[in-house]
Amino acid sequence: MAIDGGQGKRATRRTRPTSFDVAELAGVSQSTVSRALAGDPVVSELTRERVKRAAEELNYSIDQNATRLRTGRTDVIAVVVICRPGELKEDMNPFYYSLLGNICSAISAAGYDALVSFQDRAENLNGFYESNRRADGLIVMGTAENVEAWAHFREVSESGASMVCWGAPYPDQNWVRSDNVGGGEMAAHMLITNGYQNSVYVGSVTSLQRQYTERFEGFSRAMREAGRTPVIVQIDPSLSRLEQGRSAVRGMIETGMKFDGIFAACDQIAIGAMQELQARGYRIPEDVGVVGFDGINAGQHVVPPLTTIEPDLPLAAELLVKRLKALMAGQANDEWLVPVRGIVRGSAARR
Template identity: 30%
Template sequence: MAATLKDVALAAGVSIKTVSNVINDYQHIRADTKQRVMEAIDELGYSPNLSARSLRSGRTGVIGLAVPELSLSYFAELADAVITAAERRGLKVLIEQTGGGDRARELEILRSPRLQMTDGLLFSPLGMSNEDAHYLDVNFPLVLLGERIFGGPTDHVTMSNVESARAATAHLISKGRRRIAVVGGHRGEVIGSAGLRLRGYQQALEEAGIPFDPALVGYTTFWHRANGATSMRELLESGVEFDAMFGMNDTLALGAMRVLQEAGLRIPDDVAVIGFDDLDEGRYSLPTLSTIDPGRLEIADTAVRVLQERISRRDGDVPPREFEARYQVIERESSALPG
């Protein structure tokens, strides 16, 4: 039979009320008492009844996370970081996929009856735009992730896209590279990761006195390995000369690297490469992939913390806030100077 509150209380040597207080994350509980209760919960495999908990406290202890697609490694690793950050705060995470930029699906998520199972939502749209900001004016705690909407009615946790892309490009320039291709551009995009990172790339070129050459921009629709590979084939077939490449995410960079090596080009001797996102797989590619760490762990921790604040306070008097994570250039073999 499933363990009950009474079983946990007996195992921990506390009252049923104390166990309930620990589960509901009440503040004024001694650390040693909380630890005993949590150990008893783990030992017995106790799982709170979310429906009953919701009726008693108005909260479920569950938050939602809506991301475009878990097949993109960045969002899979972001989800993992969110789950870890939530667990530290005694929260569980319900994950939804929005379909990789499907605006209708994203709007549907904001109206989904499944939100009744959660206390709030972390939401990372790709299909919505600034014109859709009014849809974020909802009656439940919501924290926005990503770069599609700025100045909206909700808290927003984002990364330094322009500055970090400028740093990635400047890193290649510091290695003596002057003809830097970029893979992952979206035609006509201004707001959004691709548009912002292209702006950072152009700023770094301008600061170094290097003219921007549109022929060096490889455009894609999506940011999967296949798109990076296709974009790099097109750049090579065009005959444009380049001695470095900035992949707008690691997945694109890894796909492009494969094509470069198939073409007999050496990395980094012939073409230095840097990506973006600091995915775990980049540590094990051959060569290992230089990249930008955009502060994914900080983004996850900040987003969960801010959402929990909104859940606890339900305070509409605090205006929407914007948080920007710190980034770091990580040099590995793909951009290291030969020799």
């Protein structure tokens, strides 16, 4: 009993060393320890070295909770991915995983920690990171289908939190998004120059997210300029994206619609469309050309590989973080447009 020095059960995890312990060992004051380890240029190199050695010897690490309490900064950026209710783990659009990966590294590069969460239904909606001082700012992205979630984050934003979103459900917020109009135009040109006479847009135009509407706008404009009539085939947003593509094609064929080209609102819809077309004996790209949007990985593996419009993801992430930082600093920043490029693959390359 006497062996553990009267510490009882706490014997294994001894109490952590504090800056006072380091100060004592280094023979300086606690404030000097703090300054030395924070890299304050005012302390002499000699002192700093002594402090560092002492800290190392004691295996001392700064308790960031104390730092954060004292400074009011957390150096954390929260990232929320909004999922469809109940879809938390599966079936997430892989595009968001790539965007998330890029965002996490942009956050690291900016010297922050990323606090990530996937949120779906009301029970686990919580965007008040800044109110709780768990983060200095917030990046939100995810499916437009979850209306409830977006309403919650609109509230968060209106409460004065620093928040930037990917996409655009509400016009009056801080957004970063792809050049969807430009991408839509590219898609139309790709189809036209490959000789597709009757191309249609497969996607939603009534979605909460302006992105899809914008893609159609660009497509529509380029089609009209080429003397074509822009046609839109509305999808059923309650289905999975693959199934949206399949059922759209099913509908088009069964109603006898005349078409030989498809611009899908996203790659997954495009892949679903390809599946349905091929299942019914249509050849791609000979009979029908297909263009998607996003640049997801799977697009390279389908046969034929999917032609798509791909946003510059690293830049998208960088812009999100940059814009958020400006917001946190109370500065203006209006960079929000992420350029896209057309990736030509087999699915829309006739001849």
